[in-house]
Amino acid sequence: MSRGSNQGRRRFLAGAAATIAGLELAMNGSTKSLLQAMGLAADSRLSALRNATAWLNSPPLTAEGLRGKVVAIDFWTYTCINWLRTLPYVRAWSEKYREAGLVVIGVHTPEFDFEHDLDNVRRAITAMRVDYPIAVDNGYAIWNGFSNQYWPALYLIDAKGATRFTHFGEGAYDESERKIQKVLGDLGAKGFNPALVTVDTRGLEVAADWDNLRSPENYLGSVRTEGFRANRDASRLGVNQWALDGDWKQSPRAVALNKPNGRIVYRFHARDLNLVMGPAARGASVRFRVRIDGQPAGGGADVDAQGNGVVTEQRTYQLIRQTQPIVDRQFEIEFLDPGVEAFCFTFG
Numbered sequence: 001m002s003r004g005s006n007q008g009r010r011r012f013l014a015g016a017a018a019t020i021a022g023l024e025l026a027m028n029g030s031t032k033s034l035l036q037a038m039g040l041a042a043d044s045r046l047s048a049l050r051n052a053t054a055w056l057n058s059p060p061l062t063a064e065g066l067r068g069k070v071v072a073i074d075f076w077t078y079t080c081i082n083w084l085r086t087l088p089y090v091r092a093w094s095e096k097y098r099e100a101g102l103v104v105i106g107v108h109t110p111e112f113d114f115e116h117d118l119d120n121v122r123r124a125i126t127a128m129r130v131d132y133p134i135a136v137d138n139g140y141a142i143w144n145g146f147s148n149q150y151w152p153a154l155y156l157i158d159a160k161g162a163t164r165f166t167h168f169g170e171g172a173y174d175e176s177e178r179k180i181q182k183v184l185g186d187l188g189a190k191g192f193n194p195a196l197v198t199v200d201t202r203g204l205e206v207a208a209d210w211d212n213l214r215s216p217e218n219y220l221g222s223v224r225t226e227g228f229r230a231n232r233d234a235s236r237l238g239v240n241q242w243a244l245d246g247d248w249k250q251s252p253r254a255v256a257l258n259k260p261n262g263r264i265v266y267r268f269h270a271r272d273l274n275l276v277m278g279p280a281a282r283g284a285s286v287r288f289r290v291r292i293d294g295q296p297a298g299g300g301a302d303v304d305a306q307g308n309g310v311v312t313e314q315r316t317y318q319l320i321r322q323t324q325p326i327v328d329r330q331f332e333i334e335f336l337d338p339g340v341e342a343f344c345f346t347f348g
């Protein structure tokens with residue numbers, strides 16, 4: 001899920017993640033010299049925090065004020081399915097190691113325009129039980145200060161401001177936590193349980209079924225979509241192809257429904273299907289109905305047993321969670337009211 005990837009900025013392959021997860025910067029003399037030669041002072045990354053456009057859950061934090069503490073910087077945006085699946089671990093690390101000197105800071109760098117809205121971000125952190133400090137990065141200044149390219153991205157910074165570990169994407173939870181313990185131990189922190197955290201995941205936070213995941217993230221706007229078949233019989237869609245039925249407007253970033261009873265049809269192969277969407281007008285609601293292979297489909301956290309649901313806010317909606325066998329399926333969502341905007345399909 002790098003910013004600008006052809007497959008969508010938030011699709012991150014496990015092999016690449018495992019490779020990057022192995023990168024650790026040990027803050028010895030040669031590494032420090034290299035950083036200085038590159039024009040990167042030891043605490044230059046944390047200095048970027050001064051460019052936050054707002055702070056939530058905390059007064060503003062600074063590189064100077066964080067000296068002497070171990071800091072975990074977690075880049076996220078609230079609709080990102082890859083980040084949502086890492087959240088249970090980040091939340092657990094913050095709670096477990098806070099007293100030992102770990103400061104977790106979530107840097108919310110938005111992807112979609114509506115993610116710039118502070119009310120949306122506030123609602124999200126409440127719903128997701130995020131209580132650690134959040135630096136709002138609407139101008140990408142912190143993102144650029146870290147030379148970051150991914151959601152999610154974890155940077156572990158020691159008490160002297162040196163980056164000791166990075167991990168991009170999902171996974172490597174045990175390795176990441178052991179690095180946290182190591183850096184805290186180097187600081188002299190004691191008293192925390194060395195046993196690794198266990199998490200109870202539900203809904204969007206459940207790890208993907210990677211063995212059966214054959215549908216990549218896909219945007220619906222005209223600029224970046226793949227597999228769109230205009231004016232095509234939906235019964236003839238191939239896997240990872242999709243079509244619109246009804247009175248829709250396709251803009252560069254989304255599709256918007258002008259009249260009731262518009263449908264999106266998508267042929268996919270995955271356990272889960274999620275859709276980033278929301279009402280075009282604040283405070284509006286849009287009813288919808290979901291089917292798989294022509295039959296009402298429940299199972300997703302945002303639909304009832306008959307596949308019915310309501311769009312009330314701009315976020316990621318979990319529409320399908322199916323059981324084995326996982327095969328090619330035809331998904332259909334029909335919106336009974338106009339005024340919905342749909343941005344991106346994700347899968348798990």
